[in-house]
Amino acid sequence: MRLYILFSFLLLAVICSCLVDASQVKFGPLCSGNSSNRKRGCDETKYGCGNYGASRGGGKRKHEGLDIVCADGATVYAPFDVKLNGKAVPYNNNNAINDGINLSGEGLCFKLFYVKPDSYSGTLKKGQKIGTLLPMQKVYPGITSHVHVQMCDKSDPTKYF
Numbered sequence: 825m826r827l828y829i830l831f832s833f834l835l836l837a838v839i840c841s842c843l844v845d846a847s848q849v850k851f852g853p854l855c856s857g858n859s860s861n862r863k864r865g866c867d868e869t870k871y872g873c874g875n876y877g878a879s880r881g882g883g884k885r886k887h888e889g890l891d892i893v894c895a896d897g898a899t900v901y902a903p904f905d906v907k908l909n910g911k912a913v914p915y916n917n918n919n920a921i922n923d924g925i926n927l928s929g930e931g932l933c934f935k936l937f938y939v940k941p942d943s944y945s946g947t948l949k950k951g952q953k954i955g956t957l958l959p960m961q962k963v964y965p966g967i968t969s970h971v972h973v974q975m976c977d978k979s980d981p982t983k984y985f
């Protein structure tokens with residue numbers, strides 16, 4: 825009986841450590857010129873902050889993703905082996921940066937906005953090119969240009985960075 829209880833605890837410990845590992849997925853570099861996935865802080869312009877949950881629309885909405893600094897025209901890379909699941913756009917009305925892609929990999933489903941992907945389907949290995957950052961400065965002059973990372977279930981992506 826004691827042995828049985830001991831084994832149950834061991835089994836539980838193994839299962840728990842597996843669950844913890846799943847949440848420890850980390851994104852590899854997303855953007856050329858930024859190997860550390862630097863997060864966008866708060867702009868001195870009117871565009872607000874890049875963290876998840878930051879205020880948008882004067883407090884009417886919340887930022888549903890995390891912004892990673894990336895220059896206009898920079899190359900955006902696959903952060904790990906990914907499958908491309910089609911187009912995902914940030915806005916209802918079109919502008920110069922209204923493009924992006926829905927991706928899955930490492931058990932995660934997420935979207936990258938403001939990126940012009942080379943392709944909307946297929947698979948890529950970690951570090952391969954997804955596409956190019958669109959001209960954010962044309963739409964939001966003075967903003968810290970960035971890739972917007974948003975989980976498909978709108979949960980907080982910060983723990984993966």
Ligand SMILES: *[C@@H]1O[C@H](CO)[C@@H](O)[C@H](O)[C@H]1NC(C)=O
Nearest residue numbers: 909912926927928933976977
């Ligand atoms: C993204 O793609 C996946 C896989 O095709 C799909 O299940 C999911 O609904 C898509 N998510 C969004 C928010 O578009």
Ligand SMILES: CC(=O)N[C@H]1CO[C@H](CO)[C@@H](O)[C@@H]1O
Nearest residue numbers: 856857858862893894895898
């Ligand atoms: C292209 C780009 O955004 N580069 C930035 C990457 O991060 C370094 C260090 O944080 C910055 O100095 C670069 O401007």
